[in-house]
Amino acid sequence: MFYNALTDKPETDKLIATLQQMQAAGMKTVVFSATWAWTEPEEKKPRIDYINWLMDCACKTSELKVDLILDMVTAPAWLWTRYHDAAAYDSEGRNYTRISIYHPLSGVVGRRHLEAISSHLAKTYPGCAVAIQPVYNNEYEAKYTQEYDAFQDYSPYALLAFQNWLKAKTTDLNYFNSRWGTQFKHWDLVSPPVLRCRGFMGVDFSSRYWDFLKFREEWGSEVFNSACAAVQRGGLKCFHHFPEFFTVLDAIYGASMFKRIAGSPHTDFVIMDSNFMTPYRTLIKPHKLRIYIAAAASYGKPVYFEAAVEQFKGLEILEAGFRNSMLAGGENLGITNWHTRVEMNATLAAAMRPKFDPACKPCEVVGLFLHLDSCSAFHGIQHEWARADPLHDFVEDLAEHLSRDCSTDVAVYIELDRFLADMPRFHRAVFVEPLVLYDSKELASYVAVKDALERIPHEVYHMPVNVTSGPSLVVFQDLPRVQTNTSRP
Numbered sequence: 001m002f003y004n005a006l007t008d009k010p011e012t013d014k015l016i017a018t019l020q021q022m023q024a025a026g027m028k029t030v031v032f033s034a035t036w037a038w039t040e041p042e043e044k045k046p047r048i049d050y051i052n053w054l055m056d057c058a059c060k061t062s063e064l065k066v067d068l069i070l071d072m073v074t075a076p077a078w079l080w081t082r083y084h085d086a087a088a089y090d091s092e093g094r095n096y097t098r099i100s101i102y103h104p105l106s107g108v109v110g111r112r113h114l115e116a117i118s119s120h121l122a123k124t125y126p127g128c129a130v131a132i133q134p135v136y137n138n139e140y141e142a143k144y145t146q147e148y149d150a151f152q153d154y155s156p157y158a159l160l161a162f163q164n165w166l167k168a169k170t171t172d173l174n175y176f177n178s179r180w181g182t183q184f185k186h187w188d189l190v191s192p193p194v195l196r197c198r199g200f201m202g203v204d205f206s207s208r209y210w211d212f213l214k215f216r217e218e219w220g221s222e223v224f225n226s227a228c229a230a231v232q233r234g235g236l237k238c239f240h241h242f243p244e245f246f247t248v249l250d251a252i253y254g255a256s257m258f259k260r261i262a263g264s265p266h267t268d269f270v271i272m273d274s275n276f277m278t279p280y281r282t283l284i285k286p287h288k289l290r291i292y293i294a295a296a297a298s299y300g301k302p303v304y305f306e307a308a309v310e311q312f313k314g315l316e317i318l319e320a321g322f323r324n325s326m327l328a329g330g331e332n333l334g335i336t337n338w339h340t341r342v343e344m345n346a347t348l349a350a351a352m353r354p355k356f357d358p359a360c361k362p363c364e365v366v367g368l369f370l371h372l373d374s375c376s377a378f379h380g381i382q383h384e385w386a387r388a389d390p391l392h393d394f395v396e397d398l399a400e401h402l403s404r405d406c407s408t409d410v411a412v413y414i415e416l417d418r419f420l421a422d423m424p425r426f427h428r429a430v431f432v433e434p435l436v437l438y439d440s441k442e443l444a445s446y447v448a449v450k451d452a453l454e455r456i457p458h459e460v461y462h463m464p465v466n467v468t469s470g471p472s473l474v475v476f477q478d479l480p481r482v483q484t485n486t487s488r489p
Contacts, residue, residue, distance in 0.1 A: 118234025134227035197380035221260035297329035323354035
């Protein structure tokens with residue numbers, strides 16, 4: 001909108017001037033975004049002129065590298081004509097007029113477009129075009145939705161995929177009725193729980209809820225990983241952009257997918273972002289970012305921190321966020337939503353080069369385990385609690401505790417197996433007890449970790465709960481072994 005980019009008369013000189021300002025401020029990469037609807041208005045006829053315009057402005061007039069974000073749920077009109085029933089729905093029955101990730105044929109043609117664009121950029125702009133992020137939601141992040149803070153997807157294709165996922169475990173419907181305490185008479189009546197933000201206060205230990213979350217995690221991560229595989233086949237790297245997790249919104253946003261996406265060979269690097277705001281609209285303490293970024297760094301991929309500045313204007317908190325991200329192992333950093341809010345100038349450049357005390361060098365490694373899956377035990381903002389987001393506040397307090405001594409290096413793990421494998425390098429450990437273990441394999445890892453903890457100095461913490469009996473650990477019975485492969489993205 002600032003450069004009339006989506007018109008016949010884009011303001012090329014104006015865009016070039018902005019890109020050169022970015023370079024002068026020390027930026028190395030520009031990220032452009034575009035929708036599938038705009039880049040493929042006719043099937044198999046991508047709008048190459050527009051893509052080339054973006055690339056030419058950066059690659060031929062500056063030293064900036066280029067990453068491209070492709071919003072794949074904003075689908076072209078021809079796809080809606082063909083697949084009129086492919087829309088996503090939330091648990092309230094709202095139609096989002098964007099593609100459901102569970103629609104199999106729309107996924108096929110979408111991956112074809114991703115591969116075609118990747119191939120064009122790799123061949124036409126070698127060395128300048130670097131990577132593509134495929135997006136399947138309204139934000140450039142790996143989560144389901146921000147709209148209404150509503151669980152998705154409850155479309156007919158999503159319900160069918162859930163039923164097939166269950167049938168692949170066992171076709172005995174009585175098994176799930178017994179597991180869930182339900183009375184479904186036929187498979188076509190089986191449905192997930194109807195989940196609403198703030199519809200359930202506290203921690204949900206019901207097996208039906210957790211089976212649905214595990215299905216969403218497995219299916220959603222396969223969608224993202226399959227899309228990245230298409231990008232890589234075209235010749236570019238593939239990345240994903242994640243919202244801040246360790247909050248009571250993790251279940252809604254599908255945060256548990258992170259571990260499957262970050263650990264995938266189809267993900268080349270990850271961008272972790274924060275707008276420095278809590279879900280209840282107060283400023284976070286930037287040291288929480290140290291735990292958040294370190295959790296991503298434990299997967300061995302390059303990690304970049306992105307400061308989103310649409311909610312505030314203040315370079316002091318930006319610099320603190322940048323400093324904590326670098327301390328946590330972030331490879332580099334960036335800024336987004338800055339247009340018209342933050343000037344690309346020397347002051348910003350200085351804030352993006354945080355100062356460190358040269359006299360303070362890490363002399364111990366503390367291993368922190370914080371079970372990401374257990375963070376999904378909450379359905380959303382806890383308005384009946386003293387703290388609207390007790391999970392965020394707990395992690396923020398824990399981060400403050402671990403950040404007090406500058407000689408402490410904190411290594412963060414969100415999966416038990418990864419934490420166990422790296423324990424020999426810890427001088428001491430901080431273990432946050434999980435709330436839920438999904439199967440016997442995870443239970444075995446838990447037992448092994450608890451045994452290993454006895455051989456090193458450690459502290460044990462408990463996640464906040466709202467039950468009078470205190471914290472508890474629920475271990476679900478294993479689902480039957482998969483019988484046959486179900487249809488996948």
